[in-house]
Structures are given as C-alpha cells and as structure tokens.
Amino acid sequence: MTALVTLRNVTKSYVRGKQKVEVLHGVDLTIETGEFLALMGPSGSGKTTLLNLVAGLDQPTSGEVLVAGDRIDRLSRGSLSDWRARHIGFIFQFYNLLPVLTAEANVEVPLLLTNLSKAERRRRVQVALELVGLAERARHKPNELSGGQQQRVAIARAIVSDPTLLVCDEPTGDLDRQNAEEIMNLLQALNRSQNKTIVMVTHDPKAAEYASRELHLDKGLLTNDTRRAA
Amino acid sequence: MKMFRQIGAVTAMNFRSLPQRVSTSLVVVIGIAGVVAVLVSVLAMSTGLIRTMESTGRDDRAIVMRNGSIAETSSALDRNSAKLIVDGAGIKRDENGEPILSAETFRILSLRKQADDAEVSAILRGVGPKILAVRPELKIIEGRMFQPAVAEVIVGKSAHAQFKGLNVGDVVRSRGANWTVVGVFDTGGDAHESSLMTDAETLISIDQRGSFQSVTALLESPAAFQAFKDSLSANPALAIDVVRERDYYQQQSKTMANIISIIAYVVGGIMAVGAVFAALNTMYSAVSARLQEIATLRALGFGSTAMVMSVLAEALILALIGGVIGALLAWGFFNGNTVSTLGGAGGLGQVVFELSVSPQLMILGVVWACVIGVLGGLFPALRAARLPVAVALRAV
Structure with missing residues (x-):
C-alpha cells in the first residue's frame, strides 16, 4: 500500500479574541490508500481541524500536508478549490444538500466543475444513485427524503466524481441507529469493494467499528492508533 | 467555459431559491423602481422644457434688443x-x-x-x-x-x-x-x-x-x-444687441433646464443612496440565508469568482426589474403630460411644455438601477467569496 496522506509536524493555531489557541501540536500521520480511518476524540481535541487540513479546507500554521502527491499547504486558495474538486468527496453531518435541487441535481453539482458532457454527467449521476440505492428517488427534493436518504444522496454526490479521498464529518451524527448502521454499511462497502480511502470524524464508537483503523486525538495530539483486521 | 458553467449553475440555484426570499427581494425591486421613476420623471421635465425651447426660434430670425x-x-x-x-x-x-x-x-x-x-x-x-x-x-x-x-x-x-x-x-x-x-x-x-x-x-x-x-x-x-x-x-x-432667435430661446431655457436637471440628480442621488442600502441589506440577508449552500459549494470546489458573480447577477437582475418598472411607471404616468414653469423661464413668462420620457431617459434610468444593484450586491458578494470555508461550514 502507498501513502495517500502524509502530515509532517503539523501545527494549527487560531486567534480567539486576543488569545492564540493551538489546536494541533506537531502531528505526524500517514494514511494509506484504501484505508478507512476513524478519527475519534473528545470535543475540542482537534479532529475536525485535522480533517479540514487533510481535505484542503484549511491551511496549517506550520508543517507539511501531502495529499495525493500534492503539497497542499503550499497551494493558493484558488488552486486549493480546484484541487478539492479533483480529489475530495465530502460527507457532512447535516448532509448539506442544496434544498432547491432534486436528488439527481444535487449529485450532479461536483460534475459541473468537470468538462464532462451533459449525457455523461447524467450517466454518472444515475450510477452513483444506484450505488447508494436511491435511483428511484432521483427526482425528489431533499425535504421529501428522510435523513438517511438525504445522507445517501450526499454520499452519491461525494463519490460521483470518483475522488481520491472521501472525508466524512460525523456522517451518522444526525441519524437514528438503524439509519446510522445503513450509512456505515454503505461507507464500508465503498471502502471494501471500490477501494475508496475514507477519513471519518466521529464521536460514535459503534460507527468507528466499521473503520479499518481508529485514531484517537486528545488536546491536539495523536494518542492511540489501532488497526483492525478486515 | 468551466467558469461560465460554474457561474451559471450557482446563479440558477440562487434564482431557484428566490421564492423563499420574495419579500426581501421585493424591497430592492420596489426601492429601485421608485428611484428610477423619480429620476426619469424629473429629468423628463428638463428634457421637455429643452425640447420646447429648442423648437422655439429659427436660425434665419434675429432678435434685436437694447444693448x-x-x-x-x-x-x-x-x-x-x-x-x-x-x-x-x-x-x-x-x-x-x-x-x-x-x-x-x-x-x-x-x-x-x-x-x-x-x-x-x-x-x-x-x-x-x-x-x-x-x-x-x-x-x-x-x-x-x-x-x-x-x-x-x-x-x-x-x-x-x-x-x-x-x-x-x-x-x-x-x-x-x-x-x-x-x-x-x-x-x-x-x-x-x-x-x-x-x-x-x-x-x-x-x-x-x-x-x-x-x-x-x-x-x-x-x-x-x-x-x-x-x-x-x-x-x-x-445701442443694441443682436442674437439669433434660436440661440436666444435656448439661452433663456438653459438656466431653468439646468436647475431641473440638478434637482433630478440630487433627489435621484439621495434616493439612490437609500436604495443602495436596501439592496445591501437584502443581498447580505440573501447571502446569510444561503451561507450553508455557499460554504458547501465552496467546499466542493466552486471558486470565489463564481460566488461573487452569482450574487452580483442576482442583485443586478433584481435591480434591472426595478429599473424597468420604474422607467415604465414614469413613462405611463408622465410621458406627454403638459406642465408649466412656475415663475417663467427667464423672461419668457409661463412656459407650458410636455414632459418627455424619451427612450434615452428610460435607458438612463435602467443604467442607474444597474449601478445601484452592483453597488448593493458587491459587498455581500465579496463576503460570500471571502468567508473561509472551514469557518463557514462550522457556522452552519
């Protein structure tokens, strides 16, 4: 396996009021291609900050962030946008679907950033929706779907452009147990059958059990790194 | 090409969510319509006066007056x-x-x-x-x-x-x-x-x-x-002065026409400032209401330019609608109405003239509307573009 994500001595600090708060203190981390990593830890431990750095949503204060062969800590904001479009699929806790668009139009959004023809975009949207088991709800708007279904649409949107890395921020945080299990099964299947590399932040130990590796953060430091046999 | 598709896609999404923001959007449309209606109708007075005075007098007639x-x-x-x-x-x-x-x-x-x-x-x-x-x-x-x-x-x-x-x-x-x-x-x-x-x-x-x-x-x-x-x-x-008749009447009407134009621009300008703030307010609330969408699209890789252009496009189109309504109101209510000057345009006594809402004036009004729209949309647009994505996602 090859390293898809490499963090070297990464720190991140914010200024809150007059105080400088360091959220990550010199983190070193490697994530291999095909891994399903669950990032766990208490609130304020730096999980989401770490996820944002890996996803190119934020820049480190110091250190190197190498993802898919690119030093993304050196990219400008504009280049980082393009880079995210090419490499990252996002799954959010509250799905973040666009309320005015149908499920299929929501899934199509990332493809609008590519040069694909309309027909090809349609075909890929169809495939992605079938993969998450929602082909028959393609014409429904988010408010006509249950929470679990909305998250499936969000997953379809995340995978439709075949990104290098899927990042999930509390993907089951807004779902009941049954829906949460279905979503985790889907993510696990994507990881196992499509070899998608997934980095997931979660509070939920049950969700973390689906991952192949569990990483614990506390006060900005990595504390525990467990690999699980498939 | 990709950029245009981005702008088009984001703008289309903005417009599809317009029905949910109809009342705030109407504030911009009505405000700008009012500005344009006032501006165009007051300018129609000076245009009408100038037109009447220009048609008074010929080049082959001369007026002789005391020196x-x-x-x-x-x-x-x-x-x-x-x-x-x-x-x-x-x-x-x-x-x-x-x-x-x-x-x-x-x-x-x-x-x-x-x-x-x-x-x-x-x-x-x-x-x-x-x-x-x-x-x-x-x-x-x-x-x-x-x-x-x-x-x-x-x-x-x-x-x-x-x-x-x-x-x-x-x-x-x-x-x-x-x-x-x-x-x-x-x-x-x-x-x-x-x-x-x-x-x-x-x-x-x-x-x-x-x-x-x-x-x-x-x-x-x-x-x-x-x-x-x-x-x-x-x-x-x-001991006399000789002037061409046409020049004489133009000179007589100039001061009055200038005063009317100045009033039009001052009143129109003050109202326009108000309309810019209304547009600012509306577009800021439009951006706030769509913060989650904007943050999500930015996360997915949509560029800042697409965000700026789409917010500006929305402001511009609202302004355009307001501008056209205002110009049509001025035209419908005032074009062809006769009015008269109060005191007399420089020794001419009461001059009765038709208000003339010309196509040029209507275009001028719509251009004003667009300027108001762009000014009102610019800062909210920049806010949408500059907001750090990670922060915006957390704020949702």
Whole structure:
C-alpha cells in the first residue's frame, strides 16, 4: 500500500479574541490508500481541524500536508478549490444538500466543475444513485427524503466524481441507529469493494467499528492508533 | 467555459431559491423602481422644457434688443431705434419690397390655471402687422386673427388648454383694457403657444408705455445673420444687441433646464443612496440565508469568482426589474403630460411644455438601477467569496 496522506509536524493555531489557541501540536500521520480511518476524540481535541487540513479546507500554521502527491499547504486558495474538486468527496453531518435541487441535481453539482458532457454527467449521476440505492428517488427534493436518504444522496454526490479521498464529518451524527448502521454499511462497502480511502470524524464508537483503523486525538495530539483486521 | 458553467449553475440555484426570499427581494425591486421613476420623471421635465425651447426660434430670425439686455423683459427700444433697425442688411423683404419684421412689446397678465385655479403669469405679446410673415409657423386654428386698433387677442394653443377664461369670446382683463379673445393659434409646439398675442401699437396706446422691447426680423437666410448684425452694430445711433432667435430661446431655457436637471440628480442621488442600502441589506440577508449552500459549494470546489458573480447577477437582475418598472411607471404616468414653469423661464413668462420620457431617459434610468444593484450586491458578494470555508461550514 502507498501513502495517500502524509502530515509532517503539523501545527494549527487560531486567534480567539486576543488569545492564540493551538489546536494541533506537531502531528505526524500517514494514511494509506484504501484505508478507512476513524478519527475519534473528545470535543475540542482537534479532529475536525485535522480533517479540514487533510481535505484542503484549511491551511496549517506550520508543517507539511501531502495529499495525493500534492503539497497542499503550499497551494493558493484558488488552486486549493480546484484541487478539492479533483480529489475530495465530502460527507457532512447535516448532509448539506442544496434544498432547491432534486436528488439527481444535487449529485450532479461536483460534475459541473468537470468538462464532462451533459449525457455523461447524467450517466454518472444515475450510477452513483444506484450505488447508494436511491435511483428511484432521483427526482425528489431533499425535504421529501428522510435523513438517511438525504445522507445517501450526499454520499452519491461525494463519490460521483470518483475522488481520491472521501472525508466524512460525523456522517451518522444526525441519524437514528438503524439509519446510522445503513450509512456505515454503505461507507464500508465503498471502502471494501471500490477501494475508496475514507477519513471519518466521529464521536460514535459503534460507527468507528466499521473503520479499518481508529485514531484517537486528545488536546491536539495523536494518542492511540489501532488497526483492525478486515 | 468551466467558469461560465460554474457561474451559471450557482446563479440558477440562487434564482431557484428566490421564492423563499420574495419579500426581501421585493424591497430592492420596489426601492429601485421608485428611484428610477423619480429620476426619469424629473429629468423628463428638463428634457421637455429643452425640447420646447429648442423648437422655439429659427436660425434665419434675429432678435434685436437694447444693448446689455439679457432678456426681452429688461430691454426697451424707442421708436427711433425701431425705425433704424428696418434698414439693417439681410432682412427678407415681402412682395412689396417691405422688410419682414415685427417690433414687439409684452405685458404680464395674471391668469388662473385650469387644473388648480392657481394664479399664474402669462405673456401678452404685442406684435407688428407683419407677424404672419415673420412667423409663418403661426396658424389660427380656431376663430380669427386679431384686428389692430381694437382690444382683441389671440391665444396660444397651450395657454388655451392650461389657463382659464381663454375661450373664443371670453374677455381677459389687464390694467387699462378688457381684451376679447377672438382666436386660438398654433406655432408648432414652441414656447409662444403659452402666450397671448395682440397688435403692438394697440397695446402701447392702451397703457401708454411708449416703447417696444424687441424687434424680430426674418432674414434672407441663416447666413445673412452676420451681415444683419454687423450693419446694425455699425450704426452709432443704435445701442443694441443682436442674437439669433434660436440661440436666444435656448439661452433663456438653459438656466431653468439646468436647475431641473440638478434637482433630478440630487433627489435621484439621495434616493439612490437609500436604495443602495436596501439592496445591501437584502443581498447580505440573501447571502446569510444561503451561507450553508455557499460554504458547501465552496467546499466542493466552486471558486470565489463564481460566488461573487452569482450574487452580483442576482442583485443586478433584481435591480434591472426595478429599473424597468420604474422607467415604465414614469413613462405611463408622465410621458406627454403638459406642465408649466412656475415663475417663467427667464423672461419668457409661463412656459407650458410636455414632459418627455424619451427612450434615452428610460435607458438612463435602467443604467442607474444597474449601478445601484452592483453597488448593493458587491459587498455581500465579496463576503460570500471571502468567508473561509472551514469557518463557514462550522457556522452552519
């Protein structure tokens, strides 16, 4: 396996009021291609900050962030946008679907950033929706779907452009147990059958059990790194 | 191409969410419509006044006034001067070889408006016997021409329509005489249509003010003006100014038209500032309402430019709708309405003119609307683009 994500001595600090708060203190981390990593830890431990750095949503204060062969800590904001479009699929806790668009139009959004023809975009949207088991709800708007279904649409949107890395921020945080299990099964299947590399932040130990590796953060430091046999 | 598709996609999404923001969006549309309606209708006044004054006067007619007079009101020419002017070079002559000119004087009459009974001052112009040759555009459209030596007047079409008591057969009172209205005249929509006319000698003999105020001469051609002017200026017995008739009326209306334009821009400008703030407020709330969408799209890789352009496009289209509504309102309510000046455009008495909401004015109004829209949309657009994605996602 090859390293898809490499963090070297990464720190991140914010200024809150007059105080400088360091959220990550010199983190070193490697994530291999095909891994399903669950990032766990208490609130304020730096999980989401770490996820944002890996996803190119934020820049480190110091250190190197190498993802898919690119030093993304050196990219400008504009280049980082393009880079995210090419490499990252996002799954959010509250799905973040666009309320005015149908499920299929929501899934199509990332493809609008590519040069694909309309027909090809349609075909890929169809495939992605079938993969998450929602082909028959393609014409429904988010408010006509249950929470679990909305998250499936969000997953379809995340995978439709075949990104290098899927990042999930509390993907089951807004779902009941049954829906949460279905979503985790889907993510696990994507990881196992499509070899998608997934980095997931979660509070939920049950969700973390689906991952192949569990990483614990506390006060900005990595504390525990467990690999699980498939 | 990709950029245009991004902008198009984001703008389309914005518009699809418009129904959820209909009331705040209406504030922009209505505000801008109001600004444009006021601006266009006030400017229509100055355009209408200028148009009326431009149609008054010809290049081949000259007005002679006393040296240093800015307007006919402040001019006086005695009989000797009036006689000497007859000898000026370049004056057109009639079939009998007599020079075509009209020595004129005028008085201010107090009349009342049809619309609101307000007291207004109108001009009673005493003209020479050759007036119909001097002003071939003057046509009697009702009744007949006045006779000399009797107190008879003809009234201009606009004066007839705007002021009370000017029907054929009515009597108009002035100091020293009761004037019977015997006809209505048309001069092709120029400023004279707002006045009354009678025989100059009769007017002078009735109130015993023994001088003329100006002489209007019809020249052989527009090019004869210089020769006419030079010949009169060379006469040491004359202390006079000679101006082309068209230049005179344009000069007279200029100040008034300028004042109206300034008022239009000041009032329009103040209202526009208000409308910019309304647009700012609306677009800020539109951006806030869509913060989650914007943050999500930015996370997915949509660029800042697409965000800026889409917010601007929305502001611009709302402004455009407002601008078109405002321009159409001004056109519908005011185009072709006749109004009159209050005091008198520089010695011209009450001038009645049509408000003219021209296509150019309507375009100007819509351009103002677009500028307001862009100014109101710019800062919210920049906010949408600059907000750090990680922060915006957390704020959701």
